[in-house]
Amino acid sequence: MGLIALGHKNPDTDSIISPMIVSHYSDSLFGRHAVAKRAGELNNETKFILNYLTDSTIKLPDLLDKIRAEEVILVDTTEQTQLIEGVNENNLFAIIDHHNLGGLKSSKPVYARIEPLGCTCTILYKILKEKNLEITQEVACLLASAIISDTLFLNSPTTTDEDRTILKELNKIAELDLEEYSMEMFKAKSSLEGIETNEIIEKDYKFFEMGKSKVGIGVWETVAPETVNEKKAEILNALKNKKQKDDLDYLFFGVVDIIKENTYLYLVGDEETNLAKEIFKGNLEDNVMFAEHIVSRKKQIVPQLKEKLE
Amino acid sequence: MGLIALGHKNPDTDSIISPMIVSHYSDSLFGRHAVAKRAGELNNETKFILNYLTDSTIKLPDLLDKIRAEEVILVDTTEQTQLIEGVNENNLFAIIDHHNLGGLKSSKPVYARIEPLGCTCTILYKILKEKNLEITQEVACLLASAIISDTLFLNSPTTTDEDRTILKELNKIAELDLEEYSMEMFKAKSSLEGIETNEIIEKDYKFFEMGKSKVGIGVWETVAPETVNEKKAEILNALKNKKQKDDLDYLFFGVVDIIKENTYLYLVGDEETNLAKEIFKGNLEDNVMFAEHIVSRKKQIVPQLKEKLE
Numbered sequence: 185m186g187l188i189a190l191g192h193k194n195p196d197t198d199s200i201i202s203p204m205i206v207s208h209y210s211d212s213l214f215g216r217h218a219v220a221k222r223a224g225e226l227n228n229e230t231k232f233i234l235n236y237l238t239d240s241t242i243k244l245p246d247l248l249d250k251i252r253a254e255e256v257i258l259v260d261t262t263e264q265t266q267l268i269e270g271v272n273e274n275n276l277f278a279i280i281d282h283h284n285l286g287g288l289k290s291s292k293p294v295y296a297r298i299e300p301l302g303c304t305c306t307i308l309y310k311i312l313k314e315k316n317l318e319i320t321q322e323v324a325c326l327l328a329s330a331i332i333s334d335t336l337f338l339n340s341p342t343t344t345d346e347d348r349t350i351l352k353e354l355n356k357i358a359e360l361d362l363e364e365y366s367m368e369m370f371k372a373k374s375s376l377e378g379i380e381t382n383e384i385i386e387k388d389y390k391f392f393e394m395g396k397s398k399v400g401i402g403v404w405e406t407v408a409p410e411t412v413n414e415k416k417a418e419i420l421n422a423l424k425n426k427k428q429k430d431d432l433d434y435l436f437f438g439v440v441d442i443i444k445e446n447t448y449l450y451l452v453g454d455e456e457t458n459l460a461k462e463i464f465k466g467n468l469e470d471n472v473m474f475a476e477h478i479v480s481r482k483k484q485i486v487p488q489l490k491e492k493l494e
Numbered sequence: 495m496g497l498i499a500l501g502h503k504n505p506d507t508d509s510i511i512s513p514m515i516v517s518h519y520s521d522s523l524f525g526r527h528a529v530a531k532r533a534g535e536l537n538n539e540t541k542f543i544l545n546y547l548t549d550s551t552i553k554l555p556d557l558l559d560k561i562r563a564e565e566v567i568l569v570d571t572t573e574q575t576q577l578i579e580g581v582n583e584n585n586l587f588a589i590i591d592h593h594n595l596g597g598l599k600s601s602k603p604v605y606a607r608i609e610p611l612g613c614t615c616t617i618l619y620k621i622l623k624e625k626n627l628e629i630t631q632e633v634a635c636l637l638a639s640a641i642i643s644d645t646l647f648l649n650s651p652t653t654t655d656e657d658r659t660i661l662k663e664l665n666k667i668a669e670l671d672l673e674e675y676s677m678e679m680f681k682a683k684s685s686l687e688g689i690e691t692n693e694i695i696e697k698d699y700k701f702f703e704m705g706k707s708k709v710g711i712g713v714w715e716t717v718a719p720e721t722v723n724e725k726k727a728e729i730l731n732a733l734k735n736k737k738q739k740d741d742l743d744y745l746f747f748g749v750v751d752i753i754k755e756n757t758y759l760y761l762v763g764d765e766e767t768n769l770a771k772e773i774f775k776g777n778l779e780d781n782v783m784f785a786e787h788i789v790s791r792k793k794q795i796v797p798q799l800k801e802k803l804e
Binding site for chain 1: 624
């Protein structure tokens with residue numbers, strides 16, 4: 185049976201690069217060949233990174249929409265709602281992740297390595313080092329890029345000292361100008377080139393079940409929030425449509441200013457507005473709340489919503 | 495908040511020794527002190543091991559019946575049904591295990607290390623080695639004992655090459671006569687001294703939900719199956735009572751001959767008998783089926799039952 189390495193839907197950089205790295209080393213790590221796959225389209229940040237590493241020897245993941253007969257090395261999530269169709273307890277082979285446990289079961293013992301670090305690629309680096317596997321400049325660049333992306337260049341509250349140390353170690357091999365490279369990455373991520381309004385709200389979107397409520401949370405991380413905010417009317421309209429279409433109880437969308445470390449939280453209805461007032465207590469103007477010092481969905485939005493809704 | 499290391503209910507040797515080791519090294523492993531606890535009484539095998547290591551510096555786990563305000567490092571299981579009251583997604587701090595994923599959730603990212611190896615203590619040895627932590631003779635004896643116990647001295651089908659290699663490495667420090675020591679352990683485990691019939695069926699008992707069925711499976715591993723089999727009438731009676739009391743759909747009890755590597759499977763009703771006939775196809779005599787080459791609940795009983803019942 186084939187073996188694939190796969191991240192979550194609406195893949196961010198970590199959910200693209202982690203399967204690439206797992207696949208590249210899978211013979212050494214698991215004694216089997218694994219093919220990297222992706223559960224959605226590349227975002228502009230990931231495209232920038234992969235373009236930057238022009239002479240790549242590491243294969244880009246192909247798109248996959250559902251599991252047929254493959255076994256799965258799952259990276260960067262264990263939430264059933266973030267998986268493509270067909271991942272189940274019978275084809276789960278391994279897990280590498282840095283999020284909350286999502287409650288997956290397996291019908292046989294699996295290999296699972298989960299750590300409360302800023303990025304799946306931080307864990308992958310640790311594994312490669314423990315196994316004394318060679319880390320080339322290309323691999324170091326890929327791992328460093330994912331860590332920069334997930335931790336907002338070590339500024340997100342999900343960042344740990346291990347992420348800091350490991351990014352430094354990686355850059356001895358990668359030899360990037362980290363400040364400049366990060367800024368280029370974030371500019372690419374912020375670019376609205378070729379992006380429809382619907383994509384802005386869907387590109388980094390996750391669905392959660394909290395108590396009895398169906399909750400959607402999209403974020404758009406950017407160095408230029410004004411480029412998104414000037415489309416406010418369109419975005420609110422798109423959110424309204426999505427909430428109805430997906431039959432959600434709550435839908436939140438945050439434009440995250442990764443330089444100033446604030447979030448513009450778009451509130452599509454009264455339910456969202458009332459909850460946001462209770463939790464984030466920011467200034468509200470025309471359905472958008474300005475939430476200071478909020479940058480992380482994982483640490484600063486999801487747990488707070490869960491506490492209210494569960 | 496206090497931190498504890500804890501295994502499953504009806505603890506076997508691995509579920510006692512793993513919390514002891516985790517607690518002993520928890521400052522280095524997790525940057526926090528963790529106290530070892532146990533979720534049930536010691537069996538005669540574990541008592542033998544702990545008596546053998548008379549000058550122990552490692553504290554014996556105290557009994558715990560429910561979680562109050564503690565955070566939990568869970569070892570040797572992730573099945574909700576095998577946990578004491580109060581372990582939940584809010585107090586889960588870490589997991590180290592070698593079984594199927596049981597579907598636990600966590601409300602924050604945890605540290606989880608799960609590997610398809612023969613024993614939790616095999617994984618603990620790998621972790622200690624990766625972190626360059628000192629393994630004393632006492633620690634080596636404890637780890638080796640748990641590996642011998644869980645793998646039936648490397649004879650169970652759950653045994654991997656890594657278990658074999660690591661037991662050998664450990665014994666360079668432990669300096670046990672492995673053959674003789676294992677036999678002493680198994681004799682102690684087989685001893686019925688001070689054991690009531692109810693305890694025989696409950697000592698290594700696990701509860702599973704398979705599809706809509708509530709399934710109990712107890713095993714008694716012994717070098718002298720005749721000492722148990724001569725109590726057949728009493729045992730079948732005790733099983734009948736337990737099945738009714740716990741409102742089970744199926745209750746199986748296996749007397750595992752760990753020398754000859756066979757199991758005497760006690761079948762309390764028609765439901766169990768019909769399933770066992772389909773799956774194990776052994777010789778049936780007076781409600782006991784002789785199942786050849788069956789020694790592992792995890793590999794040779796649970797998955798086969800699940801396939802039929804789910």
